[in-house]
Amino acid sequence: MRVTLTVNGSQRTADDVWEGESLLFVLRERLALPGSKNACEQGECGSCTVLLDDVPVCACLVAAGQAAHRRVVTVEGLAPRGELGPVQQAFLEAGAVQCGFCTPGLIVQVHDLLRRTAGAGLPPPGDADIREALAGNLCRCTGYEKILDAVRLAASRLPVMP
Amino acid sequence: MNRVEARDKVTGRARYAYEYPAHGVAYAYPVQAPVASGVVRSVDASAALAMPGVLAVLSCTDPPEIGSGDDPELAILQTTQVVYRGQLVAAVVASTLENARAAGRAVRVDCVARQHDVRLRADHPGLYTPEKVNPNFPAVTEYGDIAAGLAAAAARVDTTYTTPVEHNNPIEPHAALAVWDPGGGLTVFDSTQGPSADRDTIAKVLGLAPDRVRVVSPHVGGGFGSKGTTRPHAILAAIAARAAGRPVKVALTRQQMFELTGYRTPTIQRLQLGADARGRLTAVVHDVVEQTAIRTEFAEQAAVCTRAMYASPAMRTTHRLARLNVPPPSWMRAPGECPGMYALESAMDELAEAAGIDPVEFRIMNEPRTEPDSGLPFSSRNLVGCLREGARRFGWADRDPRPGIRREGRWLAGTGVAASTYPARRRPSRATAEASGDGFIVRIAAADIGTGARTALTRIAAETLGAPAARVRVEMGDSALPQASLAGGSMGTASWGSAVVKACEALLKNGSSGSADTAEDVRADAAFARHAFGAQFAEVLVDSATGEVRVPRLLGVFAAGRIVDETLARSQFIGGMTMGLGMALMERTGVDEWEGAFTGKDLAQYHVATCADIQDVDAVWIEEDDPHLNPVGAKGIGEIGITGTAAAIGNAVYHATGRRVRDLPITPARLLR
Ligand code: FES
Ligand code: FES
Numbered sequence: 001m002r003v004t005l006t007v008n009g010s011q012r013t014a015d016d017v018w019e020g021e022s023l024l025f026v027l028r029e030r031l032a033l034p035g036s037k038n039a040c041e042q043g044e045c046g047s048c049t050v051l052l053d054d055v056p057v058c059a060c061l062v063a064a065g066q067a068a069h070r071r072v073v074t075v076e077g078l079a080p081r082g083e084l085g086p087v088q089q090a091f092l093e094a095g096a097v098q099c100g101f102c103t104p105g106l107i108v109q110v111h112d113l114l115r116r117t118a119g120a121g122l123p124p125p126g127d128a129d130i131r132e133a134l135a136g137n138l139c140r141c142t143g144y145e146k147i148l149d150a151v152r153l154a155a156s157r158l159p160v161m162p
Numbered sequence: 163m164n165r166v167e168a169r170d171k172v173t174g175r176a177r178y179a180y181e182y183p184a185h186g187v188a189y190a191y192p193v194q195a196p197v198a199s200g201v202v203r204s205v206d207a208s209a210a211l212a213m214p215g216v217l218a219v220l221s222c223t224d225p226p227e228i229g230s231g232d233d234p235e236l237a238i239l240q241t242t243q244v245v246y247r248g249q250l251v252a253a254v255v256a257s258t259l260e261n262a263r264a265a266g267r268a269v270r271v272d273c274v275a276r277q278h279d280v281r282l283r284a285d286h287p288g289l290y291t292p293e294k295v296n297p298n299f300p301a302v303t304e305y306g307d308i309a310a311g312l313a314a315a316a317a318r319v320d321t322t323y324t325t326p327v328e329h330n331n332p333i334e335p336h337a338a339l340a341v342w343d344p345g346g347g348l349t350v351f352d353s354t355q356g357p358s359a360d361r362d363t364i365a366k367v368l369g370l371a372p373d374r375v376r377v378v379s380p381h382v383g384g385g386f387g388s389k390g391t392t393r394p395h396a397i398l399a400a401i402a403a404r405a406a407g408r409p410v411k412v413a414l415t416r417q418q419m420f421e422l423t424g425y426r427t428p429t430i431q432r433l434q435l436g437a438d439a440r441g442r443l444t445a446v447v448h449d450v451v452e453q454t455a456i457r458t459e460f461a462e463q464a465a466v467c468t469r470a471m472y473a474s475p476a477m478r479t480t481h482r483l484a485r486l487n488v489p490p491p492s493w494m495r496a497p498g499e500c501p502g503m504y505a506l507e508s509a510m511d512e513l514a515e516a517a518g519i520d521p522v523e524f525r526i527m528n529e530p531r532t533e534p535d536s537g538l539p540f541s542s543r544n545l546v547g548c549l550r551e552g553a554r555r556f557g558w559a560d561r562d563p564r565p566g567i568r569r570e571g572r573w574l575a576g577t578g579v580a581a582s583t584y585p586a587r588r589r590p591s592r593a594t595a596e597a598s599g600d601g602f603i604v605r606i607a608a609a610d611i612g613t614g615a616r617t618a619l620t621r622i623a624a625e626t627l628g629a630p631a632a633r634v635r636v637e638m639g640d641s642a643l644p645q646a647s648l649a650g651g652s653m654g655t656a657s658w659g660s661a662v663v664k665a666c667e668a669l670l671k672n673g674s675s676g677s678a679d680t681a682e683d684v685r686a687d688a689a690f691a692r693h694a695f696g697a698q699f700a701e702v703l704v705d706s707a708t709g710e711v712r713v714p715r716l717l718g719v720f721a722a723g724r725i726v727d728e729t730l731a732r733s734q735f736i737g738g739m740t741m742g743l744g745m746a747l748m749e750r751t752g753v754d755e756w757e758g759a760f761t762g763k764d765l766a767q768y769h770v771a772t773c774a775d776i777q778d779v780d781a782v783w784i785e786e787d788d789p790h791l792n793p794v795g796a797k798g799i800g801e802i803g804i805t806g807t808a809a810a811i812g813n814a815v816y817h818a819t820g821r822r823v824r825d826l827p828i829t830p831a832r833l834l835r
Contacts, residue, residue: 018260029259034181035174037383039333040416044765047333075174088172092164095729098737099612100171101333101383107172135774138765140333140384141612142733143740144773145780 003068007031008077014064023067024048024059027074035075035104039138046137049105050074056112058136075104078111087111090154091147098141106137110151114158124155163631163727166617167381167610176381179353180337184409187339188217189259190402191266192395192418193252195244198278198487198758202242205252206270213265215257217406221269222251226401229369234457235490236367238394238401244273245456246489247759248421250394255402255410278487278758282453284322284430286484289451295463295481296497297651303469303535306476308434311445315436317517323433323505324825327751327760328426329419329768330494332611334383336423337413340399347374348400354379355390356648358607361641363392368400380639382611386741387493388423389611390650395422420751420763424492427452427462428753429501433509441519441527443474448506454483455490462491463498467583467805468506469535470693472528477535487758493650495741496801499584500808504745504826507580507809512822520563521579521813522553522697533691541690541790544721545581548697548784552579552719555782556699566820573703573712576818580809582696586656586723586797589647590681593661595623595669601633604665607643608658613800614730615654621727622659622794626666636662644677652694652798655726659794660684690790694797696720698739700810704818709830711747711815716807718781723788723797731799735781738803743779744771745804746811748827 003026004013014030022041027033027050037047041060048059051073059072078085084092087110097103113133118124125133130151131144139147170176195202207219220226222239231237238250252269256262295301312318339351348370354360357377365375382389395412403410414422434447448465465479494500514524526546532539553559561577562568568575593606604623610616616636624631637643647657660680668676701715718739725731748769752761762768781803788795808826815833816822823832 021260025260028181032183033174034177037178037334038413039335039383040765042416042764042766044416045333075172079173084169084172091172092168095165095168095733097165097168097171098614098733099332099334099384100167100176100381101178101612103171104174131774131776135772138333138770138772140331140386140741140770141737143736143738143771143779144776145736146729146733147773 001065003064005067005069006071008073008080017064019065021064022060023062023064026064027059033074033076037101037104039101046109047102047105049108049137051108051112056109075107078107086157087114087154090150094146094150094153096142096146096150102137102139106134106147109134109137110154114155118155118158163617163621165614166620178334178381178383179339179351179379180411180413182339182351184339184341187409187411188255188257188406189262190253190255190398190410190412191262192250192398193254193266193269193271194421195247195249195251195273196271197244197273197275198247198280200244200273200275202244202251202271202273204272210254210265210268213261213268215261216254216265217257218255219269220253220402220405226405228367230366235394236392236397238397246487248489253398253402255406280486280488280753280758281755282428282430282484282486284451288484289482291482292459292461295461295466299463299466301461301481304478308445308447308476308478311476312434312436314438315444316439317513318436319509319512319516320434321509321512321824323431323508325429325501325504326826327428327753328494328745328749329751330386330388330424331768331770332384332386332388335414335416335419336389336393336395338396338399339409339411340403341409342403349376349378350396350400351378352396353382353389355382355385355609355611355650357609357639357641358645359648360392364396364400367397377641379609382609385611386495387497387650390493390648393423416765417763420760421489424490425751426494426497427491429464431464431505433505435509435513437513437517441517441524443472443528445476446472446474448479450481452481452483453486453488453491455488456485458490460491464502467499467502470533470583470691471506473530473534495738495804496584499805503583503805504808507806508812511578511813522549522558525549525581536691538689538691541692542786542788543695544784544786545695548695548719548721551784552697552699552717556717558699565817572706574706574818575703576814577699577701578810578813578817579697579699580806580813582698582802582806584652584694584798584802584805586692586694586791587651587653588656588660588684588792589653590684591646591657591661592644592679593665594644594675594677595665596675597669601635602627602629604634604636604662605643606638606658606661607641607646608638608654609649610638611649613649613654613734614727615649615658618655618726618730619658619662623662623666626663627670652800655796656792656794656798659796660792663793688790692791694720694722694802696802698806698810700814702811702814702818704815704833709833711828713743713811714777716743716779718803719784720781720802721784721786722799722802723786723791724795725783726794726796732781734799735803736779738801739779739781739807740771740776742804742807743811745826746808746828750827
């Protein structure tokens with residue numbers, strides 16, 4: 001089947017998509033966007049997190065057909081003109097990146113968390129909220145402390161988020 | 163200084179092995195043995211070959227040509243004898259990953275099953291003492307009069323601890339892309355901790371000269387030992403690419419990783435310790451039982467750490483292995499020290515309590531002057547400093563030692579301490595440095611698997627050259643660069659840093675370029691016992707109704723030589739401690755004895771610590787100026803963080819509840835039993 005969707009602001013089309021294919025597969029294998037990672041393929045690690053119509057989802061659990069005619073934003077879309085988004089900048093400065101394999105999913109997840117909280121004029125999320133919001137994004141390297149630092153740093157620099 | 167490659171990683175631009183594009187690429191999918199012991203009678207590929215896009219089916223009934231069968235794990239598809247469930251017995255090559263996977267499921271493997279044995283037990287009839295334990299230690303050591311020491315002791319413990327099968331589970335699954343060039347040369351983009359060694363191994367297995375093989379691995383999504391040796395997927399990619407006449411990618415699934423990429427052996431460890439009335443150890447016995455595989459021996463050095471820890475007039479350490487129908491165990495973060503320190507430091511806590519001595523003081527009382535087993539002087543040793551600093555920061559002084567008496571509603575509270583240790587070694591490496599434009603390029607076939615090696619080496623080079631880090635570029639992650647040791651054994655910074663310092667110094671002498679080989683220097687290293695040490699303090703809350711354990715505080719104090727980069731170091735220590743917390747409370751791969759299989763082979767069932775499992779983890783360090791190490795002065799920080807954590811948490815759980823759980827992980831079921 002043919003799947004047409006908007007990815008990072010541009011309309012994209014993938015042909016010959018098999019019905020069982022995941023959105024993650026289409027992004028990585030067909031649309032040359034390997035930023036979203038594949039680390040479990042069954043919704044357990046969060047490495048593949050993308051925004052689907054502004055809602056964070058595990059792209060490995062979304063059938064490609066379900067994403068047809070919808071808007072997808074991946075980590076690549078958060079720094080479109082080579083300029084880092086606020087979450088990316090905070091991850092970089094806080095040292096929240098080690099091997100980097102969990103990073104794209106976390107960046108998207110944190111982007112969503114901050115847009116819903118500090119970015120929406122609400123108080124920044126507390127540590128417990130952050131830990132809960134990121135509990136589905138596994139990181140085997142950092143022990144999460146620097147990731148928390150990064151979220152706090154990004155939150156402190158808001159409010160304006162797209 | 164920010165991590166050099168952080169920008170590429172936060173934007174999704176960093177490429178990992180699987181993600182390199184290749185024209186006309188095909189995909190190979192492994193087919194694994196459905197029995198734990200037996201013989202493959204036939205592999206019926208007819209259905210698979212009729213499926214869309216299928217290019218070839220490789221099978222152990224028609225062995226592909228290889229060059230060397232020395233390593234049975236890498237001599238893939240060479241035998242129809244199956245010695246563990248999940249062994250590679252066939253593979254499908256197809257035009258897309260999905261086609262390959264679908265066809266892989268359609269390959270029918272007919273096996274004659276034999277009786278298998280996957281159960282490790284202390285009285286296993288096949289237990290034997292290996293010649294050596296990793297990397298090259300005697301399996302058995304003994305000095306002094308053990309019996310007399312134990313008999314004379316005023317306080318004694320004789321306890322057995324077990325640790326389960328644990329899997330490294332780096333977040334990046336193992337993957338490789340193999341590309342043959344028309345001249346017969348091979349390039350492998352591989353998820354590896356050591357491009358030089360990986361190249362040599364791949365070349366040997368395939369019967370190629372090493373200079374015909376190139377391994378490229380600029381970014382690796384974690385390894386924790388599982389990418390420290392060449393794994394079957396890389397050989398499969400190369401063989402499949404040869405068969406298909408196209409580049410081939412192999413990406414293991416999370417499930418396949420459980421059998422094909424190594425794991426930590428389960429251990430059964432008996433500790434017998436005695437102490438006199440003043441709290442001095444009178445005897446230390448550490449007997450370890452572990453498993454290994456039928457065709458490959460892997461002898462984890464779990465009791466070796468005990469040889470370096472505490473002064474005792476008598477000591478025995480032993481290792482015995484059982485060969486089982488299991489995939490070969492392999493390196494997982496701090497192999498040896500990690501399970502060994504769990505047992506030793508749990509027993510030390512039990513003995514401290516039996517002797518009526520504070521566990522921090524008890525360890526300090528038994529501080530040795532020289533390395534107990536070898537008699538060698540320590541290059542530096544600051545375990546006592548770590549214990550005292552940790553006790554001060556943690557607020558240990560007010561601790562009431564009585565277990566099970568602090569209740570906050572449903573929650574029982576407790577604290578625990580344990581020591582950490584990891585050897586400080588280095589290996590020969592080469593590097594070059596070159597002035598280029600207004601900056602410098604340093605080249606070394608090191609690997610950055612997330613440790614921050616690229617950043618640390620950039621700093622080290624910049625410091626040596628007296629140049630700002632922004633003007634230094636370090637090229638690594640490619641076997642075409644000067645040969646380097648692998649990222650393992652916490653030796654990266656020491657080994658590669660030594661070569662980089664030397665190459666940069668040579669450049670400074672002649673102004674334009676320098677090269678270095680540290681083989682001679684490493685050989686000439688004087689005889690010292692070189693170890694990093696640390697102390698970990700844990701506070702736990704145990705839900706008395708459900709048995710849930712929370713860890714509100716975890717503090718590590720480490721003495722690991724010079725710390726090259728504070729941010730990188732904290733993250734490495736804390737990452738290790740967090741993995742140690744996972745080991746204490748949740749990490750375990752099930753073993754189905756009937757089926758001869760690992761169970762729970764995914765991240766839904768193999769639990770690693772998530773963000774919400776952690777509360778306050780902190781790591782600090784005592785700076786050491788140790789002239790006997792290497793030009794960088796570093797001891798290595800990648801592994802020590804995971805050593806001792808599980809004991810500190812287990813000791814705290816005892817302090818909270820009065821219950822000693824001596825089998826990891828400490829689950830609610832075990833606490834409530
Ligand atoms: S790859 Fe989608 S959650 Fe792990
Ligand atoms: S940085 Fe490696 S998994 Fe998170």
